Each structure stands twice: as structure tokens, then as C-alpha cells.
Amino acid sequence: MGNVGYPIILRLIIVVLQKICHWFHLDESAALYEYILMQPRQCLTHLFPARETWILLVLLLVYLVAAPLIIMGLEWNGQAFQPILSKSSGFYKWLNSLFQVVQVRTSGPNSLPIAELTGASLILLAGAMYLSAYPLTIVMRTSNEQLKTNHEKTSRYQLTKMLSYDFVVIFLPWFLIAILEGPLSDTDLFAIFFEIVTAYGTVGCSIGAPNVNYSLSGTWSVTSKLIIIAIMLIGKHRGMPDDVDGAFNDWHSDDEEEDSVDPGRQTSRESA
Amino acid sequence: MEEATDKSTPERSDGQGSVGRQTPEKNPADPPMINEDLTNNISRLGKLILQGKGKLRTSYYVQHFIVWVFLSLVLGAVFYGAAAGKDSYINTLYMAVSAITATSLSSIDLSKPDLGPRIATLVFVTISGAVFESAIPIGLRLWRARGTQSRNPKVARGRAAILHLLVVIVCYYIVVQLTGFIAFGIYLEFSEDGSQIMHSSGNNAWWFSLFHVCTSFENAGFGFLPIATSSSTNSHSHCYSLGLWL
Numbered sequence: 001m002g003n004v005g006y007p008i009i010l011r012l013i014i015v016v017l018q019k020i021c022h023w024f025h026l027d028e029s030a031a032l033y034e035y036i037l038m039q040p041r042q043c044l045t046h047l048f049p050a051r052e053t054w055i056l057l058v059l060l061l062v063y064l065v066a067a068p069l070i071i072m073g074l075e076w077n078g079q080a081f082q083p084i085l086s087k088s089s090g091f092y093k094w095l096n097s098l099f100q101v102v103q104v105r106t107s108g109p110n111s112l113p114i115a116e117l118t119g120a121s122l123i124l125l126a127g128a129m130y131l132s133a134y135p136l137t138i139v140m141r142t143s144n145e146q147l148k149t150n151h152e153k154t155s156r157y158q159l160t161k162m163l164s165y166d167f168v169v170i171f172l173p174w175f176l177i178a179i180l181e182g183p184l185s186d187t188d189l190f191a192i193f194f195e196i197v198t199a200y201g202t203v204g205c206s207i208g209a210p211n212v213n214y215s216l217s218g219t220w221s222v223t224s225k226l227i228i229i230a231i232m233l234i235g236k237h238r239g240m241p242d243d244v245d246g247a248f249n250d251w252h253s254d255d256e257e258e259d260s261v262d263p264g265r266q267t268s269r270e271s272a
Numbered sequence: 273m274e275e276a277t278d279k280s281t282p283e284r285s286d287g288q289g290s291v292g293r294q295t296p297e298k299n300p301a302d303p304p305m306i307n308e309d310l311t312n313n314i315s316r317l318g319k320l321i322l323q324g325k326g327k328l329r330t331s332y333y334v335q336h337f338i339v340w341v342f343l344s345l346v347l348g349a350v351f352y353g354a355a356a357g358k359d360s361y362i363n364t365l366y367m368a369v370s371a372i373t374a375t376s377l378s379s380i381d382l383s384k385p386d387l388g389p390r391i392a393t394l395v396f397v398t399i400s401g402a403v404f405e406s407a408i409p410i411g412l413r414l415w416r417a418r419g420t421q422s423r424n425p426k427v428a429r430g431r432a433a434i435l436h437l438l439v440v441i442v443c444y445y446i447v448v449q450l451t452g453f454i455a456f457g458i459y460l461e462f463s464e465d466g467s468q469i470m471h472s473s474g475n476n477a478w479w480f481s482l483f484h485v486c487t488s489f490e491n492a493g494f495g496f497l498p499i500a501t502s503s504s505t506n507s508h509s510h511c512y513s514l515g516l517w518l
Contacts, residue, residue: 001448006402010441013440013444014440017440024395031431032436036433039430040306043430043434044409044434044441046406047395198377199377202373202374213381213382214379214382215377218379218380225366229344233340233373237337241330
């Protein structure tokens, strides 16, 4: 509700408020809510037109249905479900799998022991973390009315731009940290990759380290920590609008039209 | 006098110079209007960024990034103070960046009952969430437009609309978190599973609820429970409650 579902729920709330105002003949408020629904990206960075909001909703639902089933299938008899085998039930396995796939798209608490998951599940989670910001960011950028050309507004253009950028941001730090923290086994190398992806996706789902109650990267050297800090900051900016956004637009387009309420601040145009 | 007037009017990027909006003449007897000057300066900065072309316009991302780096360094120092110097600056910087980017990777053991790091984490996480951040541009626009009326009905309607939107966002922000805080707190305080978790981990149910609901809503996911042991697997209601607010 605070991130992935925010644009969807906010639009739903605005639609409901608009209907309620209409029913109670609060025409002025209804018109304002209708304006917000018609010009969402002029009002807010996280409010999208109806079509884009539906696309986000469908993508979210597909993910929430498919990913838990895949995790359950991969881990059904594995170590990850051992702690809840006393309440051996498909429902609890599904619930914990659902919790896990929801959290890897956004935040960090785990319902399954990450270190006990199979390699295939970890790759699936890494992919989910990496792709987590894509739908929202691409919709945000393509719906930005400040973009000049139609080419810039296409999802394919924004996707290609982000992928080429992400490649550098993920693989260069992976290489550097592997040098700094070496010698490493294949498992360690994957753990580093997982840590980098989770930092870049601003998810925070770490495989962890033995005998410590913090993330794997918390055990690394100062230089490696600085690299992870930089990745977190870059990852945070991945989700922001590509350019000055339409939602900031009031500053320049409206100034020429405004007059001061205070008679002492009358503009020269009015005086003329 | 003429020179002073020119300086007070920012040059427009479209080459129209001072043809546009002009500042009113100031009566020397008037008291100094500090707030108005501050508003004008911020407004000019906004115009420079928004109307600028070439490097100035496209460097918006870089400017934003630099501000965040500076903010991280400062908040890292604040976190260091909150941790009473028990951890190194690199670790507190790491935690501060992790909190303000809502990542939740940690280099400090938050399961230890140290209040300073926990409060610092909660505050930093709260200001980093998508809902809070999305409301900032609206607040800035309304603050910029305060005390003025537009003769353009389209602009006036737009301002009224974003004011309505801001009210909706604030209500959403408060109601969702408050509901989660109460529901999760009741569960932790009064249910068998919840009270067992609180007893074994030595946490207060309401403080635990506040921290976890806020950090989940802001999509950070910091927690008081040890990372290695997943309480959620032992408590399915806990898992479900938190999952709802994610």
C-alpha cells in the first residue's frame, strides 16, 4: 500500500470520492476530483491515467498469483518450509510464500529462511528484486508530459535505457567487491550478486552471514560498504522521474497568470 | 535604481528578458519582508531549473543525487550520535543510507534493545517513503502559490484540485498506518502467538507494532527480530498482518 499499490489505491480513492461528491450534489468538489482523474500526472508523480493504472494492477496480480506458486513448487519438500512443518498445511506454505514474494518487491522482512532456499528460488527472488521498480518507473516516465518526443514516451525506449544503465550499475560493483572480498567460492559470488541486486532494488533482502544479526554486506570491508552505499543511492534514484516532472509544473507556467491577494503586491500588468 | 530593478527580475531563458513579470516598486518606509524575499529566491531557483535549457535542465537528476549524498553524510552523523558512538561512522552511514533509501540492509544489529539507533532508523525511514515523498511537490506548489490568486480559471482549478489531493494523501498516510498500528499492536499484545514473540524477544508490543508497521508501509522492512530466525514462519498471523501493509 505504501509503494507498489499506492498509485492504484490512490486512484481508486479519488474515483470513489468523485462518485460520492456527485451523488451528494457537491458539484464543485466532484469537478475537482474529475480534474485530478483527467490530469493525474499534472497533479502528482504517483498518480497515473486509467489505462496505465490498470496495467500496473494486472501486472501486480499476475505476479502475486504466479510467484508464490513457483516458490511453493520449488520448495515443497525443501529445508525452507521445515520450521512450519508442525502445522503442515498447504495454506501456511502458500501464505509464507506469498509474504516472501511480496516483500522482495519492496522491503526486507522474511517469512522464509533465505539461506535455506534452493538456487532456483534465489534466482527467482533476485529477478523479482531487480525488476521490482520497472513497471512503476516506466509508467511514471512514459506518462511524464514534459517529455518532448513520442519516441521518449515509449515503454521500449525507457526499458532499453534502464537496462543498459542497470547492467553497468550491477556488474561493475560485483566485479569490484569480488576482488575486495576474495578469495570466494561460487556460493559467495552468488551471495554478493544477490546483495548488490537487493541494494539496487532497495529491497534489503539479504542472504545474511553466520553468527551475526545483520546483512551480509555488514560484514564486508569499508570500501565494499561504500560501494553498497552508492548502489543504494543509485537504486533510490532509479524510481524518480527522468526529467523535471509535470507534477512540478506550477512554478513556471502559472506564474505569469497570478495576481497577489494583497493590494500592496499588485503586479505591473494589473497596474497597466 | 534602474539597475536594481533589472537585477531583481530574472532573465528569461526564451530571450524575452525582463519583458515578463516585474516586481512592484518598494516603498522605503515598508518593513523588510524577509519571507517574501526568501520566497522570491526559491521561486527563481525553481524557474532556473525548470526553464533552463541544456545542461541546467538535464542535470536535475544529478542535482537531486548530490543533495541526497550530502543528506546521507549528515544523517550518518546524526545516526552516529544516536548510537552514542558504539558503532563506526561507516556503519552508521550505511544504516542512514539504507533507511533513507528504504532498503533495509543493515550493518548494525537492531535486535539489540538500543533505543537511539531504533528511533533514528524509524525517523529516517518515515521521511523516505513513496507516499510522503509524493506529497512534497504538492506542498511546495501550494506553498509557492500561497497568498495569491490566479486570474486564469484553469490554474485556479488546478490549485484547488491539488489541495484536495493533498488532503486525501495525508488522510491515507495517517489512516493506513494508524489502522495497522492498532491492529498489529492488539494482536501482539493479546494473542498467544504475539505475546510469546514479544516475551521471547523482550520487546514492547506497541513499540514493536509502531516500528514494524511504519517501516513496512514505507517499504523499508527493518525489524527488531534477528534476521537468522524468522518469527513469521512460527506465527502466521504476524506474517499475514505485516504482509497486508507491504
